[in-house]
Amino acid sequence: MRQYLILLMCWAPFSLAADTRITREGLDFYLSARTPEQTNAFYSARGLPLIAVQEIAKSCFLTVGLHNRRADTVWLDLAMWRFADAGGREIARISLPAWTARWKAMQVPLAAQATFGWTQLPETRDMQPDETVGGNVPVVPPTGEFTLTARFPTGAAGTGKPIEIRVPGLSCPRDGALK
Amino acid sequence: MKQAALLLLVLAFGVAQAAEVAPPPGLLKLDGRPAPALQLADMDGKSVNLAQLKGRWVLVHFWASWCGPCRREMPTLPKLINAFPPERLSVMLVNTAESDEDVFTFLASVSPELTTLMDRDGQVTERWQPRGLPSTFFVDPQGRLRYQALGGRDWGSVAYLEFLRELTRMKN
Numbered sequence: 387m388r389q390y391l392i393l394l395m396c397w398a399p400f401s402l403a404a405d406t407r408i409t410r411e412g413l414d415f416y417l418s419a420r421t422p423e424q425t426n427a428f429y430s431a432r433g434l435p436l437i438a439v440q441e442i443a444k445s446c447f448l449t450v451g452l453h454n455r456r457a458d459t460v461w462l463d464l465a466m467w468r469f470a471d472a473g474g475r476e477i478a479r480i481s482l483p484a485w486t487a488r489w490k491a492m493q494v495p496l497a498a499q500a501t502f503g504w505t506q507l508p509e510t511r512d513m514q515p516d517e518t519v520g521g522n523v524p525v526v527p528p529t530g531e532f533t534l535t536a537r538f539p540t541g542a543a544g545t546g547k548p549i550e551i552r553v554p555g556l557s558c559p560r561d562g563a564l565k
Numbered sequence: 566m567k568q569a570a571l572l573l574l575v576l577a578f579g580v581a582q583a584a585e586v587a588p589p590p591g592l593l594k595l596d597g598r599p600a601p602a603l604q605l606a607d608m609d610g611k612s613v614n615l616a617q618l619k620g621r622w623v624l625v626h627f628w629a630s631w632c633g634p635c636r637r638e639m640p641t642l643p644k645l646i647n648a649f650p651p652e653r654l655s656v657m658l659v660n661t662a663e664s665d666e667d668v669f670t671f672l673a674s675v676s677p678e679l680t681t682l683m684d685r686d687g688q689v690t691e692r693w694q695p696r697g698l699p700s701t702f703f704v705d706p707q708g709r710l711r712y713q714a715l716g717g718r719d720w721g722s723v724a725y726l727e728f729l730r731e732l733t734r735m736k737n
Contacts, residue, residue: 496686496688500687501629501631504661504687518716
């Protein structure tokens, strides 16, 4: 647990308020939605230019932490995560390649792009026994509450029984736009 | 009889040399693919090239001052560095995409004796594809990737020092 908290400090040094913690079939799952002020403070402190921080504040950042407490491999694959609003309409996730394209168009320095990349939850990753992984998952801000359904294949080849985690009642706090 | 005993002795020695040392928890065994190129300069402009360190084990450690586990782990690195002569085990610290000012301020406050290479635009780190920060790769004397440390740890702990003593005894 200590390792897990340390990891969250690395990937997400925001306050741990209004969060979700679920343990299912040996997988610890943590999620917290961030306010624009929190993402502003987080990325400004890491040297991202204002133009990038303002762009980031337009999205909804979900901080996620995972800890594989199983004896076998658990697979993280963000393509297997679905965000949907109350009407079942899909909410778009903004992938790291999509951010990279934005940063290139905005001429954000490579160093800032690299730092941003390290704060994101990996698109795909095998999680070895006792391994932790964490980072941010940005989505296009929905107007109301939404639900995350995430599937995690298991086993060395990913063919074991998948773990499914469902988090209803999520929302994106908006505490004021950046000037 | 004497020849057979000698042969057994030779075989046993060979098996012992080839045997892998069991890694402590938190180390992921890699497939021995060649390490990516790494040539960077430190804050004083002194350049180091991984390719020129062949013949010894090298730990390549990626870090950033904004990363909590990196900050906790950094003060333990001098114990590791001081425990081995550099011709047996060298440690290359690589800062990922931070400014000289940030790195200088941080190192001065936690481990003034450490120097780090500067991956100023983060592109070398990208090529190495660590699983997160901090991340440490074990490169063998032939320049192949052997292990990756997952997350932070106390590098001065008995378990890691003993493992590295055994590992660096092996010629591979």
